[in-house]
Amino acid sequence: MRVHDKLVKEVVSEVVGEDVLPLIAYLKGKRNISEFTIAESIDIEVNEARNMLYRLHGMHLVTYHRKKDKEKGWYISYWTFNPSRVVELKDRLHLERVAALKERLRREEQNLNAFFICTSMCSRLEFERAMEYDFKCPECGTLMTQQDNSKTIEHLRARIQDLGRSGAVRTG
Ligand SMILES: [Zn+2]
Numbered sequence: 318m319r320v321h322d323k324l325v326k327e328v329v330s331e332v333v334g335e336d337v338l339p340l341i342a343y344l345k346g347k348r349n350i351s352e353f354t355i356a357e358s359i360d361i362e363v364n365e366a367r368n369m370l371y372r373l374h375g376m377h378l379v380t381y382h383r384k385k386d387k388e389k390g391w392y393i394s395y396w397t398f399n400p401s402r403v404v405e406l407k408d409r410l411h412l413e414r415v416a417a418l419k420e421r422l423r424r425e426e427q428n429l430n431a432f433f434i435c436t437s438m439c440s441r442l443e444f445e446r447a448m449e450y451d452f453k454c455p456e457c458g459t460l461m462t463q464q465d466n467s468k469t470i471e472h473l474r475a476r477i478q479d480l481g482r483s484g485a486v487r488t489g
Pocket residue numbers: 435436437438439440454455456457458459
């Protein structure tokens with residue numbers, strides 16, 4: 318399966334971390350590469366490579382099998398990158414992003430113009446929470462002002478719509 322490099326970088330760095338990108342770049346298009354070869358090829362310690370591989374494995378981005386080394390008598394793991402998982406994760410990240418925005422939108426709509434914001438911008442609270450603090454910012458004590466959140470709602474709706482368009486969420 319061919320997956321665009323840019324997508325691989327985006328998804329892998331988001332779910333595992335940027336530090337593993339050289340390892341993925343090396344492993345891409347290869348099969349069953351030992352952790353020793355991987356470490357040597359990208360010039361890191363074997364333990365470091367293992368740590369990265371386990372993290373990738375935790376997200377099912379790599380698979381491995383273990384084989385006993387006849388000479389040394391110990392087991393060596395051989396690793397393969399699983400690019401189709403990148404596509405799955407991309408879809409999942411996308412769905413999570415949309416769900417989080419929808420949840421925020423729901424909160425904003427439920428509390429229409431009932432948010433209170435500190436004039437120094439250190440906090441923003443729903444009406445009931447603000448009341449608990451006597452409408453004073455819990456951070457700096459400044460009196461909070463009621464906020465018209467219709468712009469926020471508009472902005473969130475637009476973002477959800479945009480994501481819906483760019484989504485291409487696979488359903489099967
Ligand atoms: Zn404040």
